[in-house]
Amino acid sequence: MRVLLTNSFYYPAFVGGAEVSVKILAEGLVNAGHQVYVLTTGLYDQVYRVNGVIVISLKQQNIFSIYGGTDGVSNLKKSIWHLIDSCNLFYHTRITSILKRISPDIVNTNTIQGFSPALWLTIKKLRIPLVHTMRDYYLLCHKCSMFNNGNCATLCAPCKVTHQVKKLFIIPRPLHCYQ
Numbered sequence: 370m371r372v373l374l375t376n377s378f379y380y381p382a383f384v385g386g387a388e389v390s391v392k393i394l395a396e397g398l399v400n401a402g403h404q405v406y407v408l409t410t411g412l413y414d415q416v417y418r419v420n421g422v423i424v425i426s427l428k429q430q431n432i433f434s435i436y437g438g439t440d441g442v443s444n445l446k447k448s449i450w451h452l453i454d455s456c457n458l459f460y461h462t463r464i465t466s467i468l469k470r471i472s473p474d475i476v477n478t479n480t481i482q483g484f485s486p487a488l489w490l491t492i493k494k495l496r497i498p499l500v501h502t503m504r505d506y507y508l509l510c511h512k513c514s515m516f517n518n519g520n521c522a523t524l525c526a527p528c529k530v531t532h533q534v535k536k537l538f539i540i541p542r543p544l545h546c547y548q
Contacts, residue, residue: 373473377480379409387504410483430459455534457485486538
C-alpha cells in the first residue's frame, strides 16, 4: 500500500510530539512493507529519504517561514500570515501534481499549519481516502494550544475570524464516498 502522511514538520525538524509520532508511524509502516511518503513544509524544496521513508519538503508559501520562529515579526505580519494560512491555496497545483505522481491509497494528515485546511480540498478533489489525526487546536486557535496567558475559555476575535475560514474546508463525508 502507498501511504502519504503530512505534517508541518518532519525529521530533522522536531518541534513536538506530533513529529516524533509521525516519524514512528512512517517507519513502522515501512517496516510492515508499505511504501511511505511524508509531505512536510520547509525552508526550501527538497526530497530526501530517512529510514526508508521518502520525505517531500515544500518551501512554505506565505509571507514568512515559521521555521525561523516568530520573534521580531510584527503583529500585523503575523495576522496576515494567519489569514493566508487559513486558506492557503498557493500549494494546490504543486500538491495536486505530487498526489497524482505518488498515487497514494490513503492520506493521513496530521499537523497542517503551513499547508492550511485547503490541503484537504486538494486531496478530496482527487477522491483519495483521507484520515486526519487531531494533534492540536489549530482549527480553532492561532497558537494551536488554546492558551494565551492562561487557558482560553472562548475564541479570541482573531481566532474567530480564521476559524470561520478554516471551517469551510471541513466537509464530513463517509469514507465510502471516495471509492
